[in-house]
Amino acid sequence: MNYNIYDKNIAESQKIVLEKYKNPKAYVHTFGCQQNVSDSERIKGMLKAMGYDFTDKITDADFVLFNTCAIREGAELKIFGNIGELKHRKKEHPDMIIALCGCMVQQDRIIEKIKKSYPFVSLCFGTHLTHLLPEMIKNILSNGKKIFRTDGDDGTIPEYVDIKRDCEFKANIPIMNGCNNFCSYCIVPYVRGREKSRMPDDIIAEIKEAVNSGVKEITLLGQNVNSYGKNLAQPVSFAELLRKANEVKGDFIIRFMTSHPKDCTFELIKTIAECEKVSKHIHLPIQSGSNLVLKAMNRGYTREKYLELVNFAKEKIPEIAFTSDIIVGFPTERYEDFLETVDLIKQVEFSQLFTFIFSKRPGTKAAEMEDIIPSSEKSKWMNQLLEVQSEIGYKLNKKLIGRTEKILADGYGKSEEACLTGRTMQNTIVDFKGSPELIGKFVNVKITKATPFATFGELIKN
Ligand code: SAH
Ligand code: SF4
Ligand code: F3S
Secondary structure, three states: OHHHHHHHHHHHHHHHHHHHHHOEEEEEEEEHHHHHHHHHHHHHHHHOOOEEEEEOOOOOOOOOEEEEEOOOOHHHHHHHHHHOHHHHHHHHHOOHHHHHHHHHHHHHHHHHHHHHOOOOOOOOOOOOOHHHHHHHHHHHHHHHEEEEEEOOOOOOOOOOOOOOOOOOOOOEEEEEEEOOOOOOOOHHHHOOOOOEOOHHHHHHHHHHHHHOOOOOOOEEOOOOOHHHOHHHHHHHHHHHHHHHHHHHOOOOOOOOOOOOHHHOHHHHHHHHHOOOEOOOOOEEEEEEEOOHHHHOOOOOOOOHHHHHHHHHHHHOOOOOOEEEEEEEEOOOOOOHHHHHHHHHHHHHOOOEEEEEEOOOOOOOOOHHHHOOHHHHHHHHHHHHHHHHHHHHHHHHHHHHHEEEEEEEEEOOOOOOOEEEEOOOOOOOOOEOOOHHHHHHOOEOOOOEEOOOOOOOEEHHHH
């Protein structure tokens, strides 16, 4: 990014924004994954630099932005519902800018639909143009012309000077963007472009800055962190990056997601074992336990390779926890395949599963496959899976009773009997009673109770 041009655009758009609105307010809503959350934090940093304050009420906003997700049809339908509700608001406040960005609007079919059915939307930009937001707002306010852009993938990731983090003590730090894997069901490579990595020095500088400003938990983000650095002029592995991050001085935890099993190495597992700040948890999406389905999904590994990795990790790091994503009802999946998934889940004993019913994404290979299993049948499989997982989760959580864990108190718990919550190094949720002043601090909590999805504990005075 050319910082001189960036500064000039920020200054110019700030001037126009402040001329147009008395107290300019922005409302930014994020759909989708942590990658989008992180992009929105960068967007909010720029909006702040341009003179906007933030509001939680859409009705108070002069600039409304939805950062969108395309991962499943349900996500897109929900977003369209939200956009539709803005029609009335635009009539009341004609100077308001309604904008959409992110993965869903990186698709031409969506841009066409917005132009046709949602004429009150004046700005749509895809995933490669986020850093140009100041210039785009400046242009809209000065000439009133709508902007629809999905171009801009130049193979690099812009470095941002302005970031407004949602939480003072937790930081999402993107280390890469895009994906090269083309799993047959997945839209991400089409909407995020090819894989690109940030320079390790820029990442480490962002970690240091965050830690110096009081951050206690860093999450390194990428669609496939295990292939980090492969395309850099001087290649660096994810394991090497983790070691560098672990060397940054300060009391903080390092988490990361997502690890692709195809690129997960023994070297990475050894690194996790040796780095004391790195969370002993790997989110390692298996998607299916059947080799036939894995092949049709183009995942690039077998259940045997997956189990070999898991067993190696369990041997090296006895306290390691695994979580995973599963797709139920992939078009070529039959009940026998599904049972292989159930069997694998029992063998691995995941501490948590994120389960999704297959959703056809136009443009992907799987969207062309014949899908003959009725959705009522898929729902039955899903319920069976959730029942098995619930038993596993309960068994694992019960084993934690009696242990004292160092936890970052990160907010208010959901349970009635406890008021704070946090996660162990293994990413297990622990709710406990404690004063709100503890939020953002490390505390020691003795685990006393378990459910299939969380645990409860008592604060231990230091
Ligand atoms: N990069 C990550 C996944 C990102 S998307 C990885 O490779 O593991 C998060 C999850 O959404 C995926 O793991 C998958 O389980 C689910 N998902 C993606 N596309 C889907 C689709 N078309 N239908 C249902 N679930 C899907
Ligand atoms: Fe999608 Fe596969 Fe890439 Fe993950 S690795 S983002 S599932 S294509
Ligand atoms: Fe959705 Fe894009 Fe993330 S499609 S899951 S927001 S990478």
